[in-house]
Amino acid sequence: MLNLDGKVVLISGTAGGQGRAAALQFAAVGARVLGCDVKAAEAQETVDMVRKAGGTMESFHPVDVSAPEVAKSWIDKAVETWGTIDVLYNNAGQMRAKGPFAETSMEDWNLTLQYELTMPFVCSRAAWPHFVRQHQGLIINTGSISAHVELMPLRSCAHGATKAGLLGLTRMLAAEGAVHGIRAISLSPGVVRSPATARFWSGEDPQQTAVGEALLRKIPLGRAASCEEIASVAVFLASPMATYINGTDILVDGGLLGVAHHPYVPAG
Numbered sequence: 001m002l003n004l005d006g007k008v009v010l011i012s013g014t015a016g017g018q019g020r021a022a023a024l025q026f027a028a029v030g031a032r033v034l035g036c037d038v039k040a041a042e043a044q045e046t047v048d049m050v051r052k053a054g055g056t057m058e059s060f061h062p063v064d065v066s067a068p069e070v071a072k073s074w075i076d077k078a079v080e081t082w083g084t085i086d087v088l089y090n091n092a093g094q095m096r097a098k099g100p101f102a103e104t105s106m107e108d109w110n111l112t113l114q115y116e117l118t119m120p121f122v123c124s125r126a127a128w129p130h131f132v133r134q135h136q137g138l139i140i141n142t143g144s145i146s147a148h149v150e151l152m153p154l155r156s157c158a159h160g161a162t163k164a165g166l167l168g169l170t171r172m173l174a175a176e177g178a179v180h181g182i183r184a185i186s187l188s189p190g191v192v193r194s195p196a197t198a199r200f201w202s203g204e205d206p207q208q209t210a211v212g213e214a215l216l217r218k219i220p221l222g223r224a225a226s227c228e229e230i231a232s233v234a235v236f237l238a239s240p241m242a243t244y245i246n247g248t249d250i251l252v253d254g255g256l257l258g259v260a261h262h263p264y265v266p267a268g
């Protein structure tokens with residue numbers, strides 16, 4: 001049975017969505033979780049949910065872990081509290097640049113880079129010396145289907161660039177980490193029902209609803225993933241069952257990339 005008893009797991013972006021689901025699932029199998037988020041009230045709500053379920057969780061909020069000194073104090077807090085870190089799960093992200101390429105502003109481009117590529121870089125860099133000292137550690141970076149294929153009509157050139165870049169960073173971390181007992185893996189969700197995509201399913205804006213419907217038509221399973229369906233893969237990757245997985249991308253997309261999907265037609 002999967003058991004992470006006493007493991008120290010840091011998860012960024014635990015105020016909701018996949019980060020909250022991950023905090024609940026990691027704690028449920030015995031891990032001690034340190035979360036963080038820019039959203040204070042919702043991040044505290046996650047801590048309360050984990051503790052109510054009998055789990056162990058602390059949290060840093062409100063913090064922006066894309067700032068190197070903040071990332072360092074978040075990581076150091078886990079080591080001060082529990083003496084070690086076993087897993088850094090770089091889950092948090094924010095896609096700022098949306099819409100046609102030619103209309104992408106410098107501000108949105110730079111913010112997307114900051115929140116989707118620099119943020120996992122600075123958190124991983126802050127954890128690295130602890131992993132080296134311990135001669136063990138695992139970094140899980142949250143990639144995306146957008147690292148592999150452009151999901152028109154989602155349209156964000158910056159998001160496609162950052163997530164593809166993060167897969168490259170993951171390979172580099174695995175290459176350099178091996179001699180130190182450090183593994184690095186990216187976990188790429190397809191389309192997930194989370195606060196980040198709520199606008200597609202809320203029915204409030206016909207244009208956004210049309211985008212959501214177009215996305216679902218591309219998925220052979222015909223639905224978006226739940227946050228729990230992504231979190232459970234992260235738990236598996238951190239478990240003793242996945243110790244040979246390293247330097248690669250694990251795509252959890254309901255068949256989106258592998259199948260050029262069109263509605264089912266029986267073979268004639």
Ligand SMILES: NC(=O)c1ccc[n+]([C@@H]2O[C@H](COP(=O)([O-])OP(=O)(O)OC[C@H]3O[C@@H](n4cnc5c(N)ncnc54)[C@H](O)[C@@H]3O)[C@@H](O)[C@H]2O)c1
Pocket residue numbers: 012013014015016017018019036037038039063064065066091092093094115119142143144145146188189190191192193194195196197
């Ligand atoms: N939802 C999807 O369809 C989808 C698909 C592929 C990949 N992803 C990726 O999955 C990850 C989780 O996304 P989600 O769907 O749960 O979205 P979400 O917006 O619900 O969760 C992201 C969390 O990260 C937090 N966050 C953002 N910037 C932060 C910062 N600077 N410091 C601290 N916390 C910060 C947000 O406040 C939020 O709580 C992201 O990396 C996202 O790019 C999502």
